[in-house]
Amino acid sequence: MATITPMFVGILIAGSIEKATISQIFPVMYTAMAVFAIAFFVLLIVPIPEPNAATSTEPIGKLMSGALKFRHFILGAIAIFVYVGVEVGVPGTLNLFLTDPIEKGGAGISSTISGFVVGTYWFLMLIGRLAGASLGAKISSKAMLTFTSALGLLLVFLAIFSSTGSLVNLPVLQQSATGGLSFGFAEVPINAMYLVLVGLCTSIMWGGIFNLAVEGLGKYLAAASGLFMVLVCGGGILPVIQGLVADIAGFMPSYWVIIAALGYLLFYGLVGCKNVNKDIKVD
Template identity: 35%
Template sequence: MAISAPANGSLSSVDNNGSNHRFALSALTSLFFMWGFITCLNDILIPHLKAVFDLNYMQSMLVQFCFFGAYFIVSLPAGNLVKKLGYQKGIVAGLVVAACGCLLFYPAASSHSYPVFLGALFVLASGITILQVSANPYVTLLGPSETASSRLTLTQAFNSFGTTIAPYFGALLILGQATNEIATSAESVQIPYLGLTAALLILAAIFAYLKLPHIASAETESDEVIEGSAWQYKHLVLGALGIFVYVGAEVSIGSFLVNFFGEADIAGLEELEAAKYLTYYWGGAMVGRFIGAAVMQKIPAGKALAFNATLACLLIFITLVSTGALAMWSILLVGLCNSIMFPTIFSLALNGLGKHTSQGSGILCLAIVGGAIVPVVQGFLADIIGVHMSFILPIVCYGYIAYYGLIGSRPSETIGSDESIEPNLNK
């Protein structure tokens, strides 16, 4: 049976305290920042490892394949883990696993082994997957369902802050420290990732001792039997596909920008300089999320999502038919369009799931595997038709997102049930 959150957002007696909600949201912003920072470093690792190991485009995209492939393998077990441990302990577990992944970069660089690098990325991503399954639904539940998209967009803005500064960090400490010696180039990742290991462990210790609000309506007792499944909700299933294509498109574009800006007919930039322009791509998402958090207090989330997706399609089309500065800045502006997409799709898809929320979150995080599949497909296209024309693939992805915002996100009767879900988020 699906249990909807009360319309007034009062999820439990503990949760009526607004200051508790504000404190919890403030603490959670550090998590969103950290995993955004780590994820965006992949955009620096790809051209770096491509040069170090002499890879083609498709081979270099195995970085994203292994990183985002972890979401496919780990998300559903992570959902079960969070259901048993609760959101707060799930967050701590995710931070510890992510720290172990960062630590593995040291032996990977010492052994000069691309497969070991990929293994370290998988462990790191597994930890971030547990974090996503824990933190994203927790944010949507910390207040009224009508403003869940706005709330998650605000916290995701700090995720974008991490992705905005990561390119400069990576360019200076990874690309800037690398030399023509292959061994030295590989070892340039060791110190940055050791620093991330320490930061993640400190965060784990902090969250182990914090007192965060308990969301009674979304958590289950150990002996409680939950009827039905999150898979029964059509808007959740369609939302999972939306997450798949969104993350795929966003990650794929970011992964190719350094190489794209290095092409003679675009900007002809060296890797170190091209990497710095990634800040505009990810920074656009950050700015857009701060704006979107306020705007979506008044504009229906689904309509805002469709508008941004349509604009993204237009900007990529301009990139495809142009060269030079116009092509370069058009693709960078797609970052601004990306701003509200993930949190909006996520919150729309979880609307009305009640005690199926943790399972639904696991399904949505499972769909983040799009970040593994789409970049590899675009890499295949880039090897055949060139990096420039390969950007036709993200247009298809954003086209589906526009459909989901207008039609697919509308809550309806659950599959195989007579119950209906009140469409709180997409009126």
């Protein structure tokens, strides 16, 4: 869905966002409402068995405070917060950059093309996760997180320092002169290509961070997992910060926020993931 939705919305609007009318937006809203309604109906009628998870007699508050005694878990929780912000912030700001007019610092391309470019980011995340599932048994979580963070840093650095006037051809769905839609190659700034490739890096970070952060937690694992899920709110906070920077300094300079976030993830993969609290009892 994350891959298809930007493409689908771009097709429905099929033009400049500034010129989009309410009548063009209605199909998007109705489609979203239909998807949520179908999902709600399926969840309502399909029985989902509860897993036989191990239970603890200790109060949940005590378990949470116990998990927070582990330095590598605290740093890992921050890493999850930062990671989700990177995952959402990279394509979100990219979409704004591609569709904004050139005089406002954007690339000035249509929402249809932009939707397919951003959709490619999510598609690469899907490919990366499928590949990561097979590589996970052969490569350690530490090595995977370190490598993907470093590669992500390189790609974002290239995006920031490359000229927005340098163009590359990417395969997209575009609108022809007659109004029809067809696949072809569209010229987009090379910055967009580098940022799309970041999707391969972010695709396997979640599993690596989680595995490293909960290692050695024992009975505190369930409480730690709950805290992890709370911190996915980073996906709503970090992009806002990046957006504020973009309003002040421009789209590409706003990716310094992403650089800082990826730098932290690299630190966690190299140093922060080490369990220095092995003396704490977890039985």
